[in-house]
Amino acid sequence: MDDNDIRKSVCIIGSGLSGLTCGMRLARAGFNVTVVEELASPGGLLAYTRIGREYLELTPHHLRKSDRSLLALIKEMGVEDKLSWFDSTWQGRASHRKVGYFDGGFSCLISSLAQEIIDHGGRICFSTTVAEISKLGSGAYRTVCVLPNSTRFVIDSTYVIFTGSCRTFINVSHGLPIAMDDRDTMMNVTYSAKISAFMVLKRENSQMFYQQMTKGADMPFDRIINHTSAFGQRGYGGSVVYLVGSCQVTDPLWIESDADIMLKFFAAYRKLYRSIRKSDVKSWRITKIRYAQTEHYPGIDLTNPCENLYVCSTGLAKFNTAETPENRMELAVMLAGKICSEIVAKEARSEAEAESATEVISLTREQAEISRS
Numbered sequence: 001m002d003d004n005d006i007r008k009s010v011c012i013i014g015s016g017l018s019g020l021t022c023g024m025r026l027a028r029a030g031f032n033v034t035v036v037e038e039l040a041s042p043g044g045l046l047a048y049t050r051i052g053r054e055y056l057e058l059t060p061h062h063l064r065k066s067d068r069s070l071l072a073l074i075k076e077m078g079v080e081d082k083l084s085w086f087d088s089t090w091q092g093r094a095s096h097r098k099v100g101y102f103d104g105g106f107s108c109l110i111s112s113l114a115q116e117i118i119d120h121g122g123r124i125c126f127s128t129t130v131a132e133i134s135k136l137g138s139g140a141y142r143t144v145c146v147l148p149n150s151t152r153f154v155i156d157s158t159y160v161i162f163t164g165s166c167r168t169f170i171n172v173s174h175g176l177p178i179a180m181d182d183r184d185t186m187m188n189v190t191y192s193a194k195i196s197a198f199m200v201l202k203r204e205n206s207q208m209f210y211q212q213m214t215k216g217a218d219m220p221f222d223r224i225i226n227h228t229s230a231f232g233q234r235g236y237g238g239s240v241v242y243l244v245g246s247c248q249v250t251d252p253l254w255i256e257s258d259a260d261i262m263l264k265f266f267a268a269y270r271k272l273y274r275s276i277r278k279s280d281v282k283s284w285r286i287t288k289i290r291y292a293q294t295e296h297y298p299g300i301d302l303t304n305p306c307e308n309l310y311v312c313s314t315g316l317a318k319f320n321t322a323e324t325p326e327n328r329m330e331l332a333v334m335l336a337g338k339i340c341s342e343i344v345a346k347e348a349r350s351e352a353e354a355e356s357a358t359e360v361i362s363l364t365r366e367q368a369e370i371s372r373s
């Protein structure tokens, strides 16, 4: 790759909401965009699967009316007409809330963002893990990628945006000139893991609550989300129920097989709903999320730890505080927008500088020619 190809290029690590939003923004702004994703499909925490005639997220997601940046993005991507608002009943405080969900699930937003990147000449490399990011003598970044068959290849770019967890960033950025204090602060960002199960039940689930809390030492999950109680049965072929539990990766449950975890989750669910039998479960799926929720946030802004390199991770900022949005997807879209605006402005400045330098050079040449003649 020569210098011209590297100019105005960005390597984005992760194809979740943050990575795809950044990719779409920068591809539209004329950048040469490459997104690298270790999974086989896009979406990150918003990954989805086919259930009956529908797509369904592996973990429960909904929109809130307060998600202003996210709603603006949805409009911009032309999928606003697929979004509807539903009444939902939550157990505990603030029990009646409007929640937003798409016809066809969040897949419509994720696929339209991915398509926009491709339509603007970008590419998305799936099943590709970023193992290392280093800086070249020219000031460009080199991202080392590994394919499932262990083949390695590199992507050289002016900018890098990392959207995974702070822990993963630290692991892939050993050779970068990041201040020791910043590196330590990022190391101290801690996460809790989550195990999410969804079940499609043959029987109509008559639960009135959309979200129910199930605190108790003997419960392997702490939240039940009755997806269909708010969004309807659609083409799922039954009622969809999510069971979500927080845990640490050192907990014995984390390393158990999906089948054993499902047995434990279902046994606990039956303690609450005795009428549901094993034979009522049409299908189920377990999803383990290693870096699901930040427990300890950094007190400083670490989104730009070294020049032209950005960490666009919701793990860096607390959500649902007086200053930050209530929902994490909103935070992700806001952060992606801020970082992309910075990159576009920076690039515009360096293009203007390069242009004025060219003008100076041609002026000097003209003067030299005049004085020669």
Ligand SMILES: Cc1cc2nc3c(=O)[nH]c(=O)nc-3n(C[C@H](O)[C@H](O)[C@H](O)COP(=O)(O)OP(=O)(O)OC[C@H]3O[C@@H](n4cnc5c(N)ncnc54)[C@H](O)[C@@H]3O)c2cc1C
Pocket (backbone or CB within 6 Å): 013, 014, 015, 016, 017, 018, 019, 036, 037, 038, 039, 043, 044, 045, 046, 059, 060, 061, 062, 063, 128, 129, 130, 131, 163, 164, 165, 168, 172, 194, 196, 244, 289, 292, 293, 312, 313, 314, 327, 328, 329, 330, 332
């Ligand atoms: C159970 C659960 C329920 C939630 N519900 C809601 C909700 O209802 N509303 C809401 O607003 N938010 C919700 N959230 C939060 C929301 O899902 C996230 O804020 C949002 O999806 C984050 O997107 P992201 O792109 O920043 O990160 P991610 O989705 O985590 O994307 C990061 C991507 O980077 C990839 N990656 C990481 N490391 C590498 C590497 N080395 N090489 C290549 N690829 C790599 C990962 O595979 C992943 O695809 C929920 C989260 C969880 C866990």
